[in-house]
Amino acid sequence: MSSDGPRLVGLARPKGWRCAGPGELLPFSAMLDPRCLADRRQEIEESCRKRGIKADVASAVASYEQVAARQTELNDANRRRNEHQKAGKQKLDDEQRAAHTAEGRALKEAVARIEADLAVARADLEERAGALPNFIHPDVPEGGEEDFRLLRRVGEPTTFDFEARDHLELGIQQGLLDFEAGARVTGNKFYYLKNGAVLLELALQRYALDILIEEGFVPHITPDLARPEIVAGIGYNPRGEETQIYSLSNADLCLVGTAEITLGGLHADAILDEDDLPLKLAGISHCFRTEAGAAGRESKGLYRVHQFTKVEMFVITRPEDSEAMHENLLAIEERIFGGLELPYQVIDIASGDLGAPAFRKYDIEAWMPGRGEGGSYGEVSSASNCTDYQARRLKTRFRRKDTKKNELVHMLNGTAVANSRAILAVLENHQRADGTIGVPKALQPYMGRDTIGPGTSSS
RNA sequence: GGAGAGGUGGCCGAGUGGUCGAAGGCAGCGGUCUUGAAAACCGCCAGGGUGCAAGCCCUCGAGGGUUCGAAUCCCUCCCUCUCCGCCA
Known part of the structure; x- marks a missing residue:
C-alpha cells in the first residue's frame, strides 16, 4: 500500500469483486446504477434504441427488485443471528445450551439459504443490467x-x-x-x-x-x-x-x-x-x-x-x-x-x-x-x-x-x-x-x- | 521454480474460539497552558454500504470449510519479505 497518493486497496483482487458483501448494494457488474433503472427507464430504453442494442430494461428492473428484497432479508437474518450469538455468551445449563445450539444451527441454515438466493438474484441482475449500455449525451448525433x-x-x-x-x-x-x-x-x-x-x-x-x-x-x-x-x-x-x-x-x-x-x-x-x-x-x-x-x-x-x-x-x-x-x-x-x-x-x-x-x-x-x-x-x-x-x-x-x-x-x-x-x-x-x-x-x-x-x- | 517467514485501522504493532471492530504507540483533529510556538497534559479518531436519523449490515489479504460462535482452527489461492536456483 502506498503511503502517499491515493490508496490502492487490494488491487490484486479488489474486495468483494466476485461476491459483494451482503451489506453492499452496488458492486455487481451492472454498470448502470441499478437503483436508477426504474426511474430512468425511458432514458435507458432511448439509449438502447439509439445505439441499436436490444435490451430488456423491464426485466433488469424486476431483477434489481429481487436483489434488493433478498438483500433486506439477508440483512435481517444476519441481525437475528448476531443477537442469538450475543445471547450465547452467558452461562447456560445443559438443556438451555442444547436449545441454543439447535436454534443457532437453524439460523445459520436460514442465512445460507438466503445467501444462495441472493447469489442467484445477483447473477441474474448482472446478466440483465450488465447488458445495458451507458446513457448518451444529448448532443450525440443519432445513427450508425x-x-x-x-x-x-x-x-x-x-x-x-x-x-x-x-x-x-x-x-x-x-x-x-x-x-x-x-x-x-x-x-x-x-x-x-x-x-x-x-x-x-x-x-x-x-x-x-x-x-x-x-x-x-x-x-x-x-x-x-x-x-x-x-x-x-x-x-x-x-x-x-x-x-x-x-x-x-x-x-x-x-x-x-x-x-x-x-x-x-x-x-x-x-x-x-x-x-x-x-x-x-x-x-x-x-x-x-x-x-x-x-x-x-x-x-x-x-x-x-x-x-x-x-x-x-x-x-x-x-x-x-x-x-x-x-x-x-x-x-x-x-x-x-x-x-x-x-x-x-x-x-x-x-x-x-x-x-x-x-x-x-x-x-x-x-x-x-x-x-x-x-x-x-x-x-x-x-x-x-x-x-x-x-x-x-x-x-x-x-x-x-x-x-x-x-x-x-x-x-x-x-x-x-x-x-x-x-x-x-x-x-x-x-x-x-x-x-x-x-x-x-x-x-x-x-x-x-x-x-x-x-x-x-x-x- | 525450491525452502522459510509473514499479510490486522493513515502508519507501526498486540491479539487466549465468545467480553474484539480490535490493546498500545505514531500521525491527525479538538482543547488546556503560552505573547506566539514547542513541550506537557486532557479528549476525539478504522473503513465501507444503507438510511433524514437512530440504527442496522459488511470488513482483520481473497475464497471456501469446521463451529451455536472465527482476526484466532483447517484447506485453496493471491501478495510481500529473506535465502537458494534460473535469468534480461
Whole structure:
C-alpha cells in the first residue's frame, strides 16, 4: 500500500469483486446504477434504441427488485443471528445450551439459504443490467457509423505532383515494414518495423509523451497483461466468441487491448481525495487485438493489426468536470496531430457507433492518401467520456470534501498516439517523389534526422 | 521454480474460539497552558454500504470449510519479505 497518493486497496483482487458483501448494494457488474433503472427507464430504453442494442430494461428492473428484497432479508437474518450469538455468551445449563445450539444451527441454515438466493438474484441482475449500455449525451448525433457529425476539418487533403504510394508500398520499398516476416513468424496482421520506422515509432512515443507531461499527465509504462476482472471492469469482454481480447492459456490473464485497461485498473476499489482530482494518467503499452469480426474491413497494411504500441490518456474526474475534460482531451489530441503536419477532421461519433461504455466520443481522422480510391480520412485517435459507467464496476470513488460522501468518479480516455496508424499517416502524407519520407519538424529532434529512407543515415 | 517467514485501522504493532471492530504507540483533529510556538497534559479518531436519523449490515489479504460462535482452527489461492536456483 502506498503511503502517499491515493490508496490502492487490494488491487490484486479488489474486495468483494466476485461476491459483494451482503451489506453492499452496488458492486455487481451492472454498470448502470441499478437503483436508477426504474426511474430512468425511458432514458435507458432511448439509449438502447439509439445505439441499436436490444435490451430488456423491464426485466433488469424486476431483477434489481429481487436483489434488493433478498438483500433486506439477508440483512435481517444476519441481525437475528448476531443477537442469538450475543445471547450465547452467558452461562447456560445443559438443556438451555442444547436449545441454543439447535436454534443457532437453524439460523445459520436460514442465512445460507438466503445467501444462495441472493447469489442467484445477483447473477441474474448482472446478466440483465450488465447488458445495458451507458446513457448518451444529448448532443450525440443519432445513427450508425456514417452518421457522425463533422465538427471541423483542419488542413486540406494532401496533394502530390507525382504518383503517390500507399504506406505499404512505401514501407516495403524503403525497407521500413515487413509484413511477410510478421506473418511467417507470428501470423497474419503482425509485422516488423525496420530502420527509420523504428526511429519514427520511438520518436512518436516520446513526442506525444512530452506533450502529455507538459499538460500535467503522469507518465506510466503499464503491464501489457491484465486480469480478466479488470478487463471486464473497463467494459471489454475478456472471453467469448467475438472478444477483441487475447487470453493466455496457461495463466488467468489477458493481453491488453489498450492501456485504458491497465490505467483504469490502477485505482480499482479506491477512494480518492477530491483534491487529487482530476487524475491525469498517461500510459504507454503494447496493444493486442484479435480483430474478430473485422475480416476484410479496410484492413490493408498497418491500419488494422493485431499488435501496436499506443500512448494513451486516462483521466479520472469529478462528475461535474468530465465534459470539460473531454473537450480538453480532444484539444490535446489535436495539438499532437497538428504537430505532425497532418490534415485531419474531428467528428462527433453517432450513437450507434459509440460502444457500450461511452457517453460521448470524438474521433480524429487523419487524411490517408493511400486509403480507398484517392485517399480518405481514417481514424487515428479517439476520446471518450465514459462517465461513471466504468467506475461503478471498478469501484473507483472519491470523497466529497463538503459532504464527506463518497461518489463514483467519471472516467475518460483518449488516444495520444496509436503508433501503427500514426506511422501510416506520416508515411503517406509526407512521402516525396523519390520515395523518401520527410520527418515533420516536431519529430526531428526526436528522430535526429529530417528524412526517412535509404541513403539517409540509418535509413 | 525450491525452502522459510509473514499479510490486522493513515502508519507501526498486540491479539487466549465468545467480553474484539480490535490493546498500545505514531500521525491527525479538538482543547488546556503560552505573547506566539514547542513541550506537557486532557479528549476525539478504522473503513465501507444503507438510511433524514437512530440504527442496522459488511470488513482483520481473497475464497471456501469446521463451529451455536472465527482476526484466532483447517484447506485453496493471491501478495510481500529473506535465502537458494534460473535469468534480461
